[in-house]
Amino acid sequence: MPVPSRTRDLVVVGASAGGVEALRAFVAGLPADLPAAVCVVLHLPSGGNSALASILSRSGPLPAFTAENGQPLEKGCVYVAPPGHHLLVPDGVLHLSHGPTENGHRPAVDVLFRSAAVSHGPRTIGVQLSGALDDGAAGMVALAARGGLVIVQDPDDALYRSMPESVLRYTEADHVLPAGKMGEVVREHAGHVVDEDVVDDVSPLTKMEALVASRDGGAVADEVNDFGVPSGLSCPDCSGGLVRLNDTSTRFRCRVGHAWTADALLEAQSTTLEKALWTALRTLEEKATLARRMHDGALGKYHERLVSRYRRTEEEANEAATVLREHLLSGALHDQAVSETG
Known part of the structure; x- marks a missing residue:
């Protein structure tokens, strides 16, 4: 015994x-x-x-x-x-x-x-x-x-x-x-x-993940690929392809070792998307400002068709920015309400 x-x-x-x-x-x-x-x-x-x-x-x-x-x-x-x-x-x-x-x-x-x-x-x-x-x-x-x-x-x-x-x-x-x-x-x-x-021996997957965490750098693609299949998803930290790990839960790792659960990955993707939308809003507002300046500068100097094009560009950019801003602010207010109510 x-x-x-x-x-x-x-x-x-x-x-x-x-x-x-x-x-x-x-x-x-x-x-x-x-x-x-x-x-x-x-x-x-x-x-x-x-x-x-x-x-x-x-x-x-x-x-x-x-x-x-x-x-x-x-x-x-x-x-x-x-x-x-x-x-x-x-x-x-x-x-x-x-x-x-x-x-x-x-x-x-x-x-x-x-x-x-x-x-x-x-x-x-x-x-x-x-x-x-x-x-x-x-x-x-x-x-x-x-x-x-x-x-x-x-x-x-x-x-x-x-x-x-x-x-x-x-x-x-x-x-x-x-x-x-x-x-x-x-x-x-x-x-x-x-x-x-x-007690059961340490599983090969657990050994691999402990090894990856202990390293201060270096590619781990070979180790990760041995324990999963390509997911078709990208890592929010490095944009590398994520491997879906072969265990009972839905977890992912990229070729440099960043690890994600499905819940955390979804949350990170939502954050990334919101940042992209705010960037798009800023770009639209800058486009409208530039078009307005070009419109004002073209008045009395160029053909009316060119002046009209600048004006339409400004209007379209402002309309798109308004829609995007309302969407973003409504989402922020919703998140704040959810947070405050627990």
């Missing part, structure tokens, strides 16, 4: 929109003698600094630090991914990567979860907190497949329920509860002995 060995000594936590509040409630419930290290990814803008480590240090009994590359994991400490870098945990050491974004994020929750699945497997406790769209679901699926414990914030307790709901849609969570009560569950399971011999 296999001999049980090693303990649950790693907690990986993912959050996005509404995540600061949830993280504060989560760390407040952790014990001061927690026999596990805690790694946190909160989706952040790539520029600037983050005060999250300081906030979490003040919110609970454990010291929190901004993660540094090559830093060994220590039990009873919280490590926060810095802006602009993925956080991975190979062999009990923190690794910061400038690898391809996932759903437009770096750091990305999926990268941390997937890395923990590869390196720690059943020794991991995965925690999914508040956030928009479906970030973290793919990583938690990989973690659950390796025997990791899955804890999900109750969607009714989350400021943004989409991320918790996505995990619940794709995995069978071990615990679903408010963020403020998660510390008790983590305390109960951390330090428990696990049997790594009865």
Whole structure:
């Protein structure tokens, strides 16, 4: 019979929109003698600094630090991914990567979860907190497949329920509860002995995606192409062709490694389209201005037919700009109304 060995000594936590509040409630419930290290990814803008480590240090009994590359994991400490870098945990050491974004994020929750699945497997406790769209679901699926414990914030307790709901849609969570009560569950399971011999091996797809995230550059087309088929869609980040990955969810990667879920891809395409429409509006307004100046300059100097052409061009550009502006503003007002009503 296999001999049980090693303990649950790693907690990986993912959050996005509404995540600061949830993280504060989560760390407040952790014990001061927690026999596990805690790694946190909160989706952040790539520029600037983050005060999250300081906030979490003040919110609970454990010291929190901004993660540094090559830093060994220590039990009873919280490590926060810095802006602009993925956080991975190979062999009990923190690794910061400038690898391809996932759903437009770096750091990305999926990268941390997937890395923990590869390196720690059943020794991991995965925690999914508040956030928009479906970030973290793919990583938690990989973690659950390796025997990791899955804890999900109750969607009714989350400021943004989409991320918790996505995990619940794709995995069978071990615990679903408010963020403020998660510390008790983590305390109960951390330090428990696990049997790594009865857990499935890491899937080739998960290995490939963990490898891609760990790289700071270089083409990955060959690796990606081996795990999917051309989708006919383009990557919003680099305009490269996307491969639809061969797993149970609808996920995509491009030849340089950018990763997208279907929900995030749809959101990104909507943003790209809106930017293009605003650019078109600006071009139409500039065209109308130029046509008006040419019309005014041509009066009394050129044939009436040329003057009329300039006038028609101005009128047509103004009419098109008016239609486009009304469409864009109605969309913006609609989005604002949806946001305000939750």
